[in-house]
Amino acid sequence: MTDIRVRIAPSPTGPLHLGTARTALFNFLFARHTGGTFIFRLEDTDQARSSVEFERDILDGLHWLGITWDEGPAVGDEPERGTFGPYRQMARVARYAEAADRLLAEGKAYYCYCTPAELDAERKRQEETHEPTRYNGRCANLTLAERAAFEAEGRRPVVRFRVPRSRVIAFDDMIRGHVEIDTDALGGDLVIVRSDGTPLYHFTVAVDDAAMAISHVIRGEDHLSNTPKHILLFEALGVAVPRFAHLPLILNPDRTKMSKRKSQTAVADYRAQGFIPEGFVNYLALLGWSTGTEEEVLSSAELVEKFDLATVNKAGAVFDRERLEWLNGQWIRRLPPDDLVNRLRPFLQAEADAGRIDWLPTDEEIRSLLPVVQERLPVLAKVGELIGFLFVKDLDPDLALLVPKRWDVATTSVGLEAARRTIAATGEVAWEAEEIEAPLRRLVEDRGWKAGDLFMAIRVAVTGRTATPPLFDTMVALGYERTLARLDRAIEKLGAQAASST
């Protein structure tokens, strides 16, 4: 039993973001490494932008990554687990109201009747006179009569939390060390409840972290400047202040905070492109952290074992897709065959759905292709490009590709015809890679050709591509009859070309 409790608190206002996934992962690694408890809480108080679809996407995405939590929604087959719930903020509104009332009663907060338009005007004025933009405290000490007058005007108040003047808030960030921020830089008294009665982020996060006994707040650096607000709120609420750890941001190539506009940020998109959880998690963990050794291909279990917040970097990290693909390929190569077959199936199904292949191979067929496929896949979605030609009825090879660089149409024609005869002579019973290769090499030698030229012509005739898995294995997979048929088709096409050019 340990009292370490950490949480991920995503807002369902968009699909699962890479940055959220990374923050979740670091919380998860910290919790598992220390034997602490990991909590999932949904911050859905922005009702205008929240949706259940996004909620689903976030839950699915984290599950896919193998990031599991001990308390929160969707744990195992339970809709919700944990004794600190509910874990969805809209189901906790009564608690925020109660907390707000308490702050109000204690004079730590007050009703503010300023309208957004008035606030905007004030902010604009401050900007023009180069004053720091902050709430001017106009409603900080309203009399009952003044309040009544505003109410009579039909104004609905917000609740503002009193931020003390000129006090230095200091905390020891587990990643950044000692940080001090003056409360004068906080923008004045802070709105904690909207005029429609719904609570705001800074308030809910403090109320919930307190209620859920969160011991360590591990989140993105974008929250660093807001931390004093939370500390003030924890103090006002009369609860212990948790420890903080602010993770470096994930960056666009131009080193700005990673955004949808400039980068691919949705985890679901990476999943659809054939990244696998092992590779993705490995990559994310190494964005801003390293073991301090030269090991880089690390399983989730190894990450848990080695993870340490103290060695997390301070500087932001540019997201590098090439490195992600390399790491993903490393993990694909390590997958057991049956496992890989299962993971490939949906991608082949997608090829079929898109009409790029005419039928779906069986598991046995996929499995037999693994030796030539596994090391050629940086991402699973590349499988169609790699072996799709095996599952199409008709192939129409491009003439320009069919004729090898050093050959002309006539030579290619002669070459393929000779190859066709040689291959046909191999026969269906001896249809194995070595059996096909040996006579073709003899043919090449007899005619004084270069093996590469003939093989390239055959490759294009049989696959339609210049880059394929090993040719003879490919032909075996294609089958005797279909190989000959494709060679015939290519020969025919070359013949037509020869005729038309004379």
Added chain:
RNA sequence: GCCCCCAUCGUCUAGAGGCCUAGGACACGGCCCUUUCAAGGCUGAGAUCAGCGGUUCGAAUCCGCUUGGGGGUACCA
């Protein structure tokens, strides 16, 4: 504007005062392997450790300043 954070190859990073003529990985070039593409092996190029001042016998590592970058500054989260 104000506040906060950050700063080692293009990118991710190792580096916690001498082990650094700065190591690894991705990407890039070459070679090997080879029927193409990969994978793998070897190898090369790539960083005046942002700059300037200190501290020290000694600094990428400690301190200060400057510069640059980023983040925050909502009735978003």
